[in-house]
Amino acid sequence: MxxxxxxxxxxxxxxxxxxxxxxxxxxxxxxxxxxxxxxxxxxxxxxxxxxxxxxxxxxxxxxxxxxxxxxxxxxxxxxxxxxxxxxxxxxxxxxxxxxxxxxxxxxxxxxxxxxxxxxxxxDWEDHIKTQGDKGMRVIVSSWIKIDSRSLPVHAKASANYANSALARIEALKSGVDEAIMLNMSGMVVEGTAENIFIVKDEMLVTPPLTSGALDGITRSSILSIAQHLGINFQICDISRDELYYADEVFLTGTAAEIKSIGEIDKITIANGRTGKIATKLQNLYNQIVHGNNEKFEKWLTYIH
Ligand SMILES: Cc1ncc(COP(=O)(O)O)c(C=O)c1O
The missing domain is CATH 3.30.470.10 (Aminotransferase class 4, branched-chain amino acid transferase, N-terminal domain)
Structure with a gap:
C-alpha cells in the first residue's frame, strides 16, 4: 500500500x-x-x-x-x-x-x-499479534508512567511516547508482547498505547483518568457498549496485585482494538484466553465499526 x-x-x-x-x-x-x-x-x-x-x-x-x-x-x-x-x-x-x-x-x-x-x-492489521483467543503475554514495566506534573498526559503528544517506547522495548526484550504501566502511586494506568480493563466477579473496571490514563476513545466506546449490554462497570483505581487474580484483563485502543491479556509477569490470568465479557464487547465493537449496528451508527463518518 x-x-x-x-x-x-x-x-x-x-x-x-x-x-x-x-x-x-x-x-x-x-x-x-x-x-x-x-x-x-x-x-x-x-x-x-x-x-x-x-x-x-x-x-x-x-x-x-x-x-x-x-x-x-x-x-x-x-x-x-x-x-x-x-x-x-x-x-x-x-x-x-x-x-x-x-x-x-x-x-x-x-x-x-x-x-x-x-x-x-x-494498513495496521497486526498492531500486537495474537493467536486466536489466546491472550497476550505482558509484564508490568519498571518504567513509571509520566505524571501530569511533568507533562500534560491528556495531550496525545509525541513527548509522552518516549516513556511508552521504553516500556514497550523492555517488554519485547523480556520476550513478551506488551507492558502495563503503573503511576507514581503504584496504581495501574494503561498499556504503552492502550487503556486497560479488568473484569472481577462480572464487574468491568478501568482506572480513572486521574490515574494518568489517556482519555481513550475506544475506552469510552467500550463503556457505552458495556452499558448497552447491561454489563456493570466501575471506574476506579486498580492495584498491581488485582491484575493477577482478575477474571479477565484486556487492553483497548484504536490501533489495538480489544486485546485480551493471558499472562502478566508469568502469572496466567484465568485460563489465559479471551474471557466471556471481552468476547461480548469485541463482537459488538466489530459490528459497530463495520456499520452493522444502527444504534451506534452515529459514531461513523461515511466517506462517500
Ligand atoms: C497511551 C495511550 N493510552 C490509550 C490509548 C487508547 O486511546 P484510543 O482508544 O483513543 O486510541 C492510546 C492510543 O491512542 C495511547 O497511546
Whole structure:
C-alpha cells in the first residue's frame, strides 16, 4: 500500500516517498508534536471513519496544551482526512494526523516556528499479534508512567511516547508482547498505547483518568457498549496485585482494538484466553465499526 499512498502535508497531497521535512524540525528535536490515531473501516456503505469527531476534538485539545496555533479549523481537518482517504481509495486503514512545530528557529522555545499538519494512512492489521483467543503475554514495566506534573498526559503528544517506547522495548526484550504501566502511586494506568480493563466477579473496571490514563476513545466506546449490554462497570483505581487474580484483563485502543491479556509477569490470568465479557464487547465493537449496528451508527463518518 505504502509506495502508492499520498500523504496530506499542509494542504498538499504528496507521494509517500516524498513526504519529507527538514532535519532541524523542532518537533523532531524537542518532541513538540501532537498526533491522533484513527481508524477507517469497510462497511456495506463504503469506508467509514470511527468517531472522527472525538478524535479531532482530542487533537485540537492536545494542540491547545502545547500552545499550537493551528492553521486549520476542526471542519477543515475532518475534510482533509476524508479527502486523503478518498484520494487513496482505501477501505480499511489507520489514519495518523500529526501537528508539529516545524523548521525555523532552534532552541527549546517552539513558539517562533510554524505549526505544520500532515495526515498519513496505512494498513495496521497486526498492531500486537495474537493467536486466536489466546491472550497476550505482558509484564508490568519498571518504567513509571509520566505524571501530569511533568507533562500534560491528556495531550496525545509525541513527548509522552518516549516513556511508552521504553516500556514497550523492555517488554519485547523480556520476550513478551506488551507492558502495563503503573503511576507514581503504584496504581495501574494503561498499556504503552492502550487503556486497560479488568473484569472481577462480572464487574468491568478501568482506572480513572486521574490515574494518568489517556482519555481513550475506544475506552469510552467500550463503556457505552458495556452499558448497552447491561454489563456493570466501575471506574476506579486498580492495584498491581488485582491484575493477577482478575477474571479477565484486556487492553483497548484504536490501533489495538480489544486485546485480551493471558499472562502478566508469568502469572496466567484465568485460563489465559479471551474471557466471556471481552468476547461480548469485541463482537459488538466489530459490528459497530463495520456499520452493522444502527444504534451506534452515529459514531461513523461515511466517506462517500
Ligand atoms: C497511551 C495511550 N493510552 C490509550 C490509548 C487508547 O486511546 P484510543 O482508544 O483513543 O486510541 C492510546 C492510543 O491512542 C495511547 O497511546
Amino acid at each position: 505504502k509506495d502508492k499512498t499520498k500523504i496530506w502535508m499542509d494542504g498538499k497531497l504528496v507521494d509517500w516517498n516524498n513526504a519529507k521535512i527538514h532535519i532541524l524540525t523542532h518537533g523532531l528535536h524537542y518532541a513538540t508534536a501532537v498526533f491522533e490515531g484513527i481508524r477507517c473501516y469497510s462497511t456495506k456503505k463504503g469506508p467509514a471513519i470511527f468517531r472522527l469527531e472525538e478524535h479531532i476534538k482530542r487533537l485540537v485539545n492536545s494542540c491547545k496544551m502545547y500552545h499550537m496555533t493551528l492553521e486549520y479549523s476542526e471542519k477543515e481537518l475532518k475534510e482533509s482526512i476524508i479527502e486523503t482517504i478518498k484520494i487513496n481509495n482505501v477501505q480499511d486503514c489507520y489514519i495518523r494526523p500529526i501537528c508539529y512545530y516545524g523548521y525555523g528557529k532552534m532552541g527549546v522555545n517552539p513558539l517562533p516556528n510554524k505549526v505544520s499538519t500532515s495526515i498519513a494512512l496505512w
